[in-house]
Amino acid sequence: MNLNQLISLTILWLFRLLSKLIPFDFVKKMNKGKIILPFYHSICDQELKHIKHLYPIKSVREFEKDLDFLLKHYHPVLLTEKLSLDSNLKDQFLLSFDDGLKECYEIILPILLKKNLKAIFFINTGFLDNKALFYRFKISLIWEKILTDGLNPQQFGEITKQFNLENYREIENYLFSINWSNQHLLEPLASIINLDFEDYLKNSKPYLSSTQLEEMQELGFIIGGHSHTHPLYAKIDEQTRMNETEKCMEELEGYRNEFSVFSFPFSDHGIGTDQLLQMKEQAKLNYLFGSAGIRDEINLFHLQRIPMEKRTVEARSILCFQLLKYKFLSILGKNIVRRSQWN
Numbered sequence: 001m002n003l004n005q006l007i008s009l010t011i012l013w014l015f016r017l018l019s020k021l022i023p024f025d026f027v028k029k030m031n032k033g034k035i036i037l038p039f040y041h042s043i044c045d046q047e048l049k050h051i052k053h054l055y056p057i058k059s060v061r062e063f064e065k066d067l068d069f070l071l072k073h074y075h076p077v078l079l080t081e082k083l084s085l086d087s088n089l090k091d092q093f094l095l096s097f098d099d100g101l102k103e104c105y106e107i108i109l110p111i112l113l114k115k116n117l118k119a120i121f122f123i124n125t126g127f128l129d130n131k132a133l134f135y136r137f138k139i140s141l142i143w144e145k146i147l148t149d150g151l152n153p154q155q156f157g158e159i160t161k162q163f164n165l166e167n168y169r170e171i172e173n174y175l176f177s178i179n180w181s182n183q184h185l186l187e188p189l190a191s192i193i194n195l196d197f198e199d200y201l202k203n204s205k206p207y208l209s210s211t212q213l214e215e216m217q218e219l220g221f222i223i224g225g226h227s228h229t230h231p232l233y234a235k236i237d238e239q240t241r242m243n244e245t246e247k248c249m250e251e252l253e254g255y256r257n258e259f260s261v262f263s264f265p266f267s268d269h270g271i272g273t274d275q276l277l278q279m280k281e282q283a284k285l286n287y288l289f290g291s292a293g294i295r296d297e298i299n300l301f302h303l304q305r306i307p308m309e310k311r312t313v314e315a316r317s318i319l320c321f322q323l324l325k326y327k328f329l330s331i332l333g334k335n336i337v338r339r340s341q342w343n
C-alpha cells in the first residue's frame with residue numbers, strides 16, 4: 001500500500017466514524033438542495049442463490065426502515081425535465097432499482113404503493129421474461145452448489161484438469177474472475193457439477209415478466225434501460241456499447257413513459273463525455289444514471305446514484321457518509337466526475 005492509498009483509507013475510515021456520530025440534519029444542511037438518488041437491486045427476506053455470493057440484499061423490514069428515514073428527511077420527487085436544474089427542488093429523493101428482478105413486482109411494488117412512492121425500474125431486456133441469466137448470477141449459483149454439495153473426486157479432478165487449477169481457492173478465484181466476454185467458460189463448469197441454468201430460470205423465475213412490467217408502467221412507474229445483457233461498458237468497444245444500449249431501449253419502447261432513461265450496468269466509470277452524448281442522442285435518452293455515490297457531472301442529463309445494499313448499514317449511515325464525502329470533495333474541487341473525451 002502506498003502513502004496515497006493509506007491517506008485515502010484513513011479519510012474514508014474517518015468519514016465512516018463521523019457519519020455515525022454527527023446528527024444527520026447537520027450533514028444534510030451542509031449539502032442543502034442536493035438531490036439524493038438511492039438505488040437497490042432486490043429486497044427479500046429469503047436467501048436468493050443467484051445473488052447470495054455477489055452482494056447483500058436488504059430484508060423487507062430493513063428496506064421499509066430505509067424508506068421511512070428517507071421520507072422523514074426528504075421529499076419524494078418524480079422524474080421531471082428539470083430534475084437536476086430546478087433550484088426550487090430542495091431535499092428531494094428519487095428511488096431506482098436495477099436488473100429487473102421479480103422481487104421488484106412481488107415485494108417492492110406493494111411497499112412503494114403503500115407508501116405512495118414512485119420509482120424507476122431499470123431492465124436488462126435480454127433477461128426479461130426469464131429468457132436468459134446474467135453471467136454474474138451464474139457465477140453465484142455455481143459457487144453456491146460447490147459450497148453446498150461439495151465436489152466429488154471425479155468432479156474435482158475434471159475441473160482442476162480442464163481449467164489447470166489446484167484447489168478450491170483457485171477454483172473460486174477462477175470462477176469469480178470470469179467476465180461478460182468469456183462467460184461461455186461458465187457452461188462447462190456448470191455441466192461438470194450438474195447445474196442446469198435453464199432449469200433454474202424455469203423453476204425460480206428470477207426476473208420480471210413483460211406482463212408485470214406493463215402493469216408497473218401503467219401504475220405510473222418509470223421503466224428504464226440497463227443494457228441488453230449487462231456488460232461492463234468500460235470493457236467493451238464503442239460499437240458494442242451502442243448495440244447494447246439501442247437494442248435495450250428499442251425493446252422497451254412499448255413501456256415508455258414520458259421519459260427515456262438508462263442506468264449503466266455495473267458502472268459508468270471510464271466512459272467519456274462524447275460517448276455519453278452519443279448514447280443520449282442515438283438511443284434518444286433524457287437521462288443517464290451512474291452508481292458512483294453522490295457526485296456531480298458536467299453533463300446535467302447524467303446523474304449519479306447511491307448504492308444502498310450494505311446489509312448491516314442503514315440508510316442514515318450510508319447517506320451521512322456519502323454527504324460528508326461529497327462535501328469534502330466539493331471543498332477540494334473534486335466533486336465533479338472527471339471524464340476524458342471518449343474513453
Ligand SMILES: [Zn+2]
Pocket residue numbers: 098099226230264265266
Ligand atoms: Zn445491474
